[in-house]
Amino acid sequence: MFRFPEGLYADIRIEYTEDAAYSFENGEVMSDTENVVSGAIIRVYDGKMWYTSVTNELDNIQSELDELASLAEPDPDIENDPMVKLFEVNRDTVLLFEGDNDIRKFTRPQRKELVESYLKECFDGSVPEIKKCGVSYYQDHHIKEFYSSKGAEIKQDFQQALVWCWFDIVVNDITTSGGRGFQSMELKDITGCYDQVRDRINRFLDFAKNAEDVTPGDYVCVLSPDTTGMFTHESFGHKSEADFMLNDKTLRDEWVLGKKVGSDLVSIYDSGSPLHRGYIAYDDEGTKPRETWLIQNGVLTGRLHNAKSASVLDEELTGNSRAQDFGFSPLVRMTNTYMAPGNMSPEEIIAGVEDGIYIYNVNYGTGQGTFTLQPNICYRIKNGKLAGPLRVNVVTGSVFKTLFDIDAVGNDFMICDTCTCGKGGQAMPVSDGGPTIRVKSLNVN
Amino acid sequence: MEREKIISTCSQSKVELEESRIKTFSKDSRIHTSYRVYDGSSVGIKYVQGRTDDEKGFAKAKENLALLRPYKFTLETGSRHRDKTEASCSDKELMDIARQVLDYLKEHHPDFIVSGSVTSERNFLSMENSLGLDHSNTDGNVSVNICFKHKDSKDIDDGWFGLGQRTFDFRKFTDMADNYLSNFTNIVELPEELIIQSQYYEYTGKFWEMLNAENLALGTSLLSGKTGGKVFADDFTLLHDVSDEETWNHTFFDGEGVVLPEDKHIFIENGVLLGGFADKRIADKYGVPHTGSADFNFVDTPNNGRVNFRIKRSEKTVKELLDGRLSVVPVRAHGGGYNEKGEYVTPVECAMLCDGERFIGRLPEFAVKGSIFDMFGKDFIGVGSDNPIFNDKQVLMKMNYSK
Numbered sequence: 001m002f003r004f005p006e007g008l009y010a011d012i013r014i015e016y017t018e019d020a021a022y023s024f025e026n027g028e029v030m031s032d033t034e035n036v037v038s039g040a041i042i043r044v045y046d047g048k049m050w051y052t053s054v055t056n057e058l059d060n061i062q063s064e065l066d067e068l069a070s071l072a073e074p075d076p077d078i079e080n081d082p083m084v085k086l087f088e089v090n091r092d093t094v095l096l097f098e099g100d101n102d103i104r105k106f107t108r109p110q111r112k113e114l115v116e117s118y119l120k121e122c123f124d125g126s127v128p129e130i131k132k133c134g135v136s137y138y139q140d141h142h143i144k145e146f147y148s149s150k151g152a153e154i155k156q157d158f159q160q161a162l163v164w165c166w167f168d169i170v171v172n173d174i175t176t177s178g179g180r181g182f183q184s185m186e187l188k189d190i191t192g193c194y195d196q197v198r199d200r201i202n203r204f205l206d207f208a209k210n211a212e213d214v215t216p217g218d219y220v221c222v223l224s225p226d227t228t229g230m231f232t233h234e235s236f237g238h239k240s241e242a243d244f245m246l247n248d249k250t251l252r253d254e255w256v257l258g259k260k261v262g263s264d265l266v267s268i269y270d271s272g273s274p275l276h277r278g279y280i281a282y283d284d285e286g287t288k289p290r291e292t293w294l295i296q297n298g299v300l301t302g303r304l305h306n307a308k309s310a311s312v313l314d315e316e317l318t319g320n321s322r323a324q325d326f327g328f329s330p331l332v333r334m335t336n337t338y339m340a341p342g343n344m345s346p347e348e349i350i351a352g353v354e355d356g357i358y359i360y361n362v363n364y365g366t367g368q369g370t371f372t373l374q375p376n377i378c379y380r381i382k383n384g385k386l387a388g389p390l391r392v393n394v395v396t397g398s399v400f401k402t403l404f405d406i407d408a409v410g411n412d413f414m415i416c417d418t419c420t421c422g423k424g425g426q427a428m429p430v431s432d433g434g435p436t437i438r439v440k441s442l443n444v445n
Numbered sequence: 446m447e448r449e450k451i452i453s454t455c456s457q458s459k460v461e462l463e464e465s466r467i468k469t470f471s472k473d474s475r476i477h478t479s480y481r482v483y484d485g486s487s488v489g490i491k492y493v494q495g496r497t498d499d500e501k502g503f504a505k506a507k508e509n510l511a512l513l514r515p516y517k518f519t520l521e522t523g524s525r526h527r528d529k530t531e532a533s534c535s536d537k538e539l540m541d542i543a544r545q546v547l548d549y550l551k552e553h554h555p556d557f558i559v560s561g562s563v564t565s566e567r568n569f570l571s572m573e574n575s576l577g578l579d580h581s582n583t584d585g586n587v588s589v590n591i592c593f594k595h596k597d598s599k600d601i602d603d604g605w606f607g608l609g610q611r612t613f614d615f616r617k618f619t620d621m622a623d624n625y626l627s628n629f630t631n632i633v634e635l636p637e638e639l640i641i642q643s644q645y646y647e648y649t650g651k652f653w654e655m656l657n658a659e660n661l662a663l664g665t666s667l668l669s670g671k672t673g674g675k676v677f678a679d680d681f682t683l684l685h686d687v688s689d690e691e692t693w694n695h696t697f698f699d700g701e702g703v704v705l706p707e708d709k710h711i712f713i714e715n716g717v718l719l720g721g722f723a724d725k726r727i728a729d730k731y732g733v734p735h736t737g738s739a740d741f742n743f744v745d746t747p748n749n750g751r752v753n754f755r756i757k758r759s760e761k762t763v764k765e766l767l768d769g770r771l772s773v774v775p776v777r778a779h780g781g782g783y784n785e786k787g788e789y790v791t792p793v794e795c796a797m798l799c800d801g802e803r804f805i806g807r808l809p810e811f812a813v814k815g816s817i818f819d820m821f822g823k824d825f826i827g828v829g830s831d832n833p834i835f836n837d838k839q840v841l842m843k844m845n846y847s848k
Contacts, residue, residue, distance in 0.1 A: 025660075026663075028515075030745075030748070031744075031745045032512050033490075033492075033744045034515060034744050035492055035744055037494045037495075038495075039475075039494070039495070048470075049467050049468060049469060049470065050468060050469040050470070051469070051470050051471070051668045052469055052470070052471040052472070053471070053472045053473070054471070054472070054473040054474075054475065055474075055475075055495055056475055056476075056495030056496070057495060057496060071470070088572065131664055131665050132659075132660075132663055132665055133665045150625075168665045169662055170665055173664075173667075173669070174785050174786055175660075175666070175667070175785055176665075176785050177663040177785070194470075207736070216847050216848040217848050218810075238601065239601065243463075244601045246464050247464045247465075247558070248464070248558055248594070248596070248705075249596070250597055250599060251599065251601075254599050327473060327475075329461075329471065330467060340527075365780070366602055366779050368601055368602070368777070368794060369599060369600040369601075369794070370780075370792060370794050370810065371780075372779065372780025372781065372792055373780075374780060374781060374782065377613075391784060391785075391786075393781050393782070393784050393788065393790040394780050394781035394782075394790055394791065394792060394812075396780065396792045396812075400599070407846065441603060443792075443812075443848075445781065445790045445812055445814070445847050445848070
């Protein structure tokens with residue numbers, strides 16, 4: 001199909017994307033769109049560095065490939081380059097979203113009807129404190145083809161649909177913004193979830209009316225399953241991405257496999273196979289994803305790789321080389337990353353706290369040595385029971401300490417399917433998840 | 446029936462750095478086109494990425510009039526072309542810069558591992574319509590963005606610095622690198638008085654929410670009901686500014702083709718709230734003036750929100766504003782932000798003590814807090830007339846430590 005140059009490794013990723021959106025805000029239709037975009041990224045590797053080119057003109061792929069090859073320095077022994085040797089040669093077609101399951105068949109009138117159903121059921125004007133509100137719907141469908149000079153030929157697809165119901169509540173001249181989103185590969189999962197939106201409105205209304213400002217300091221914190229998912233992703237997940245430690249002796253010594261990095265209760269794994277937001281049939285180097293246990297019972301057991309990091313660290317491929325779209329080269333990224341459940345009920349976990357904070361949900365988090373979580377809603381825990389809502393701006397902790405400070409893990413495992421992870425200027429759909437957990441001390445501001 | 450076309454082209458060559466080595470040379474040049482057809486009450490829109498045929502694009506946009514996307518406003522006219530590009534940078538020159546950057550850092554700062562990118566880009570945006578509108582804006586730069594990590598650090602990285610210039614001056618890069626890295630391992634104590642020195646867009650994000658004319662009208666802004674009143678410091682003036690002097694990759698026209706007098710619009714003048722920002726739709730809906738604030742929505746009708754916030758400069762330099770005091774420059778600070786009451790809290794994982802121009806040493810980790818009404822009110826010191834440290838405008842204001 002393509003004439004790959006001699007003495008070089010090369011791969012080509014072609015993507016065909018169709019998206020559509022419909023949104024309604026403050027009495028007006030804000031968007032009603034359908035778009036089709038196709039493009040490709042061509043990459044050439046000569047054993048020293050990569051040369052890449054991005055184009056929308058699919059007829060020009062061969063000439064782009066030839067031009068990149070002219071810049072590179074061919075190596076007759078390129079097949080024995082440690083990274084090139086690791087690239088898998090899969091030939092497969094995995095199209096899960098065809099026929100009745102193809103989201104592209106969801107028409108404009110159906111999208112409008114879906115949005116209007118949420119508006120009617122959830123924003124009927126009965127909450128006077130809501131001054132702004134809206135419902136947004138978005139869908140996209142991707143077909144991705146991958147060809148390599150080693151002979152890989154892969155075709156796979158991905159699709160998602162998202163409903164986001166949002167509102168601004170004004171109480172005492174202060175605006176509290178909240179919302180509830182639903183994301184899935186299947187429309188049935190995001191249809192008719194009115195009770196969950198109404199519950200979220202009521203919770204934010206209570207928060208807006210009754211929240212007290214937290215007194216900054218260190219607290220015992222209980223994290224809801226949603227929060228645990230974000231915590232898992234930010235506090236540890238990013239440290240498991242091996243591309244940051246390739247030639248860094250300090251980090252390789254710090255994160256040596258077999259080292260105890262957390263309490264016995266902590267087990268974390270990543271896998272691109274489950275049909276959640278981080279799903280991939282193959283990663284963007286053509287590798288089939290594995291289930292990778294990163295921590296088992298507090299012991300570091302694995303990390304996430306692309307072919308480069310796996311070759312440098314002499315470890316197995318994991319299938320975590322991902323790119324946002326054809327405009328980007330792949331990086332080591334998480335897919336679906338979860339903390340495994342334990343045995344305690346959430347009630348038992350909260351009952352063990354005399355004075356602490358329950359983090360109900362979070363806006364976003366960040367993950368360096370110090371990780372951060374920015375909560376939406378928190379509650380005080382008093383004498384083992386949830387008390388009134390608390391206004392908390394940011395929760396921080398050291399990953400090196402916090403994983404040891406987890407002293408209770410719940411049995412209420414849940415997956416959050418609305419997450420987007422940022423790294424290196426690329427936004428990547430991921431899912432995270434976990435159960436209710438308790439941390440002996442986190443800094444709260 | 447009128448026709449309008451917006452074209453955006455971004456041509457980029459980039460050298461990516463990883464672990465103090467060149468990892469990738471990449472090229473990306475894509476064209477985005479938005480075709481609009483107006484019938485007086487609605488607009489039909491068609492977006493195309495890649496090469497396209499105008500007649501097909503307008504034909505599809507005309508078909509999309511059936512979607513009844515409302516647009517009743519008068520189209521803009523006028524002709525202006527602004528080209529801010531200076532020296533061009535070939536791919537070979539870009540690779541040479543990347544090698545120079547790495548060689549310098551390895552020789553002068555061997556204890557640091559760096560990643561990042563050296564990028565050359567040229568951005569072009571044009572808008573034309575059948576009534577004679579003919580605007581275009583071109584800008585380009587070479588930028589070096591360096592993420593650094595000390596070899597003994599257990600963190601993924603310790604901080605970053607970046608320098609973007611229309612004509613690349615290697616000396617400015619080495620000055621910046623030396624400033625960030627030379628005293629990085631010199632640990633110093635936190636000063637008693639916390640004066641933050643930073644690129645001010647780190648702290649002006651809340652104004653997007655507070656100055657949105659719709660939020661002001663609906664009572665969902667912290668500034669609702671305060672128009673005409675004194676809310677901030679006497680010397681705090683906040684404006685949209687895309688003038689020749691201040692522009693950096695911003696067009697002088699908005700997504701509806703509006704060009705503002707002197708390319709500026711003031712929202713807060715000497716602490717007094719004058720009004721919010723509005724595109725034509727929001728202005729019409731709430732009876733306020735439009736401020737040329739429509740975004741470039743290529744796929745649908747424009748939205749309100751294109752604002753290039755700038756704080757008016759003081760006549761004093763950063764050092765003069767400090768008047769002998771020391772400042773704190775956050776190098777890695779994220780995770781918090783403003784809450785709904787306008788109170789700001791963020792952990793600062795890495796910060797440098799500074800005399801206004803040169804870094805003195807690295808500070809221990811701390812959390813910073815303040816209220817937006819104080820930070821740009823009684824605690825506002827000013828924006829320097831010069832651009833030390835970042836090669837960009839920077840704000841000075843007092844803030845507080847949090848536990």
